[in-house]
Amino acid sequence: MARPGTAHAARQPTAYERPNGVHPPLASPAYRSSTLRAPTEPLVLLPHRLTELTGPVLGAERVMPGDNDLTRQDGGEAVGQRIIVRGRVLDSDGRAVPNTLIEIWQANAGGRYRHAVDRWPSPLDPNFTGVGRAMTDQKGHYSFTTIKPGAYPWKNHDNAWRPAHIHFSLFGRAFTQRLVTQMYFPDDPLFAHDPIFNSVPEAARARLVSRFDIETTRPEWALCFVFDLVLRGATGVPFEQADDET
């Protein structure tokens, strides 16, 4: 079998920065489900070697035409506020992350997921699956057309409601850059009451909130929200690998 690929290994960092203070603490007691699932032993530092510096190159074959338009996936048109969600995927050095797979899933306009576990009395929309996929382009841009999701109740505490959000999953270029997160909408009155949103260190919370953008809102069609995502970049000076290392 082939040795490590060379073309995609060019410009590969020798290590990625550590996300100190960015991610929520795994043990966040206000989020009750974390209580029995967050590890309690200290994490063991894993230096970045080949397994951490490489990552799956998935893509085009996993995305079908129309996968980035969630408003018309099942034949008819989905009900709700039509929106465009767009943005860029960058690393923390400001470099675009091109050709990377983004997977999203979300509730419908009434806050109901098309999932067997979601049983609360809000109707399903036969024309809305709530699932999308897209690849970033050469400059790291992506775009989805979807429906603004509704808030929904959950059982974390008395009268608990999740603020409207869209789940995002990204690979980047390396195992180290893998990220699953949630995008929120500006000025949601539920932010103050949501232990998942508030599990993020305060200084970093605003990065999960998309920005309304009147400039790219499509007249008489769809409101636009911009959500940029920043994955871990190189620690120190990026290492320029020769294109042919053999």
Add this chain to the structure above:
Amino acid sequence: MRKLPLTPSQTIGPFLHMGLVWSDGPDVVPDGTPSAVWLRGTVFDGAGEPVGDGLVETWQADPDGGFGHHQRFRSFGRSATDDAGEWAVRTLKPGAVESADGTTQAPHVNLSVFARGLLDRVVTRIYFADEVDANTVDPVLSAVPEHRRGTLVAPAIGDGYRLDIHLQGEAETVFFDV
């Protein structure tokens, strides 16, 4: 240069299957591949209950220790846990991995574990119990307290290798700060 601030993680939540289950997720190699093995296990919470809404992703070298592109070997596997907390991927056993820093690592598979209740993924590894000599000198295993190393080493059982993942409790799996 000033760094851009990173995007924080959030939990995958209970509805992950909508967005992340692929029919070919567990197929690192296709059915019928000679010398394919199954990597399997159960994910448990701190009460010893199976985690039925988790997702395990695997990332590994090929049998020669490389990460190149192959038509019939994806290096990457993805399996949601079932109601019994079980996940499984069909793959080839990786080779030892040589790195630019001069180290040679024993054959291993990197695992990301996602679940409702986990606000960020947790990362662990699978090593192979039949690689005693390589495991003894592996730099990552050697950095793990000796009494916990066993949580990373999978015995050969049936059609492959099996390693349970304990998010908490007496047998808590070793997780890495990656």
